[in-house]
Amino acid sequence: MNADNTANIPTWWGVAASASLVLVAIAISWRERLGLGREVGIAALRAFVQLAVVGALLLIVFNHGGLPAAFAWLAIMVGIAGVVAARRAPTIPDARHHAWWAIGVAVTSTMGLLLALGVIDAEPTVVIPVGGMVVSTAMVTAGISLQRTADVVEDQRASIEARLSLGLTARESFLEPYRKAVRTALIPTVDTTKVVGLISLPGAMTGLILAGVDPWVAIRYQIVVMYMLLGAAFISAVLSARIAQGSLFDDAERLVRV
């Protein structure tokens, strides 16, 4: 610990020393015949390379790119997040587009509101890490929402068609399945918010404390982040399911086969 209460950042020798824990994981896999040794090694190497590349790029963005580069960075993250989220629901037509829209709106609206209100600084050093957390949460909830939507379409096809056969609209017929899908997607985020800080310190707060920020100050940032993630999760889950609904019914309001 430094005199100003900031933590010592590990040196590259320290990083190399921490690789011994990867060797521990590989050794355990070999000892217990888990068959994961090669995967662990590749994963650790990938993590190192990816983080090194990200770190180098962030250095360039922070020093030379400014806000436009930070927003471009976020846009790339949203693009990747949409692809990853859509993989959970390969049977839903145009799932990737639904995920992009949902995640994009969730990130834009939550970050936009807090930037406009001046709650968070419009600096690349804030926009990228905070935006990254929002993208990540929105990606997870969009993916689960799409996946559950695909599941309920098949599980509840008969009841959806029974409602259609009464002359109800596609939206009315899909209301209960849609609510079930969205609720399932949001429960983990709500539960995480309920227990934040009780089991482990969340990431933003951890980083700030390591940087020497007073905990009583660090929690303010963490609370802002938690509420932002809650809002983004709801927007992403609801939008992805609602937009997906449009591709599940054709022009004659028939439920398509997925």
Place this chain on the structure above:
Amino acid sequence: MPHTDGPAPELFGLEDVSFSARDRLILDGITAHIHEGHVTAVVGPSGSGKSTLLRLLNRLEEPTAGRITFRRTALSELDVHELRRRVGLVAQRPVTLTRRIDSEVRAGEAALTDDDVDRLLSQVALSHIARDRRPDELSGGEQQRLALARALAVAPEVLLLDEPTSALDPKAAQSVDRVIAGLTDVGLSVVLVTHDLRRAAALTDDALVLEAGRLIERGDPASVTYLEDA
């Protein structure tokens, strides 16, 4: 031998209707007319396309070729919600949509009064069931009759029934048959899919016989040779 169209107005007209799904031809060139005020049976072995034919009549499926009319207007030109209210469909295995009997009857028509609900339940011989009971607790025959009440609640002109008694024991099947027999008394037309040939002959005025997706015969159930061979 082709059946001579009777004097009753035409309800459905099918002109060379075919339907394929996943590269499989399910209905092949069906041309037929279904008339108002009749109970028309669609009979045939499993896989002959009977259920698909019903689903085409309320646009849960779209023909891949040919044309279907309802009261001489192409189905595609009718508002689909209005069509489905006028042409009710009760699927083979009933599903329950709500947690109460009265809510179930109101599923398609929320504005029904308590008296309307009572009348409909009486029409399907379920007036003895408590209104707040869970629909999924009913027996198979009771659930089928409840599905009929739910479909009747939107005041359709015709009911499409897909094998309404196939999963029921004989006593439950008879209770549903009695309800079906009473429907034309209140001005409803019925198109009834069944593989039970005797039931078709007893209940219906007209029969369409499908085999491997083709219409092979039609006519009065008493004279259709396919039914005699069964």
